[in-house]
Amino acid sequence: MTLTKLWKADKYLYLMALPGMLYFIVFHYFPMWGIVIAFQEYDPFQGVMSSEWVGADHFVRLFKHPDFWMIMRNTLVISMLNIVFFFPAPIILALLLNEVRTAFFKKTIQTVMYLPHFVSWIVICALSISLMNSEGLLTEWVHALGYPQVQLLMDKSLFWGIITLQNIWKDAGWGTILFLAALAGISPELYESAKVDGANRWQQTLHITIPCLMNTIVILLILRLGQVLNISFDQLYIMGNPLVKEVAEVFDTYVYQAGVLQGNFSYATAIGIFKSAVGFVLILGANYISRKTSEHYLF
Structure with missing residues (x-):
């Protein structure tokens, strides 16, 4: 045409x-x-x-920076934790919501889950800091359970977990939108046929719902890998402090401090190109592997 x-x-x-x-x-x-x-x-x-x-002087400067591998490690670890724990959360929530039969109850739950997405990271981080500081409610609960005095916000071993939990709380509910839309597109005849064959709800989910969702899951996962070096600047910048810098410094915060604040826009742009190049390679690689191993792929 x-x-x-x-x-x-x-x-x-x-x-x-x-x-x-x-x-x-x-x-x-x-x-x-x-x-x-x-x-x-x-x-x-x-x-x-x-x-x-x-x-390529700015790229050489980046790769030779003494903290480059620390920043790369922190960025990759936080991204991988999000993929392993945050990415499946909307899928699980969507599957659970799909089993709710009372329309009013289902819509109420959806509305409550969507709300955190519209809350600024500034508010969420401020709330987290107030709950986990030395006199915060969560800190007091930890002490009440018999654990020794611990500074939740200053413990490097807890920082990555706190960041991941924040991401799940804020955006897991919002992420269910795409999966609920995909679930709505599954033909009811498939479930009716399964019921005739004696399949229970778990078997229907395992053999009908999840396979029908797989195309959406794979495509979103491939796109997610393209953003592996992009992490919320607001969240990491506010939650970070000098005591956890070793595990909190990522490319986004480093760009701001070493590039923008010092007026070195060329260096900041070089880091952005590096991040984009890594994401592009990961998308191509993930799509190639998916194309070769399954029938679900992006292009």
């Missing part, structure tokens, strides 16, 4: 997609020309065209 015929056939769909397309063009594609400053010693007063070219 020609472009004219395609437009006439689905012009209203294209018009609905236009705001989203404009958003990505204006805020994601158009600014991409600015990545050139990663290869310059960018001077805001001279501009992009007149700044000195330094090639």
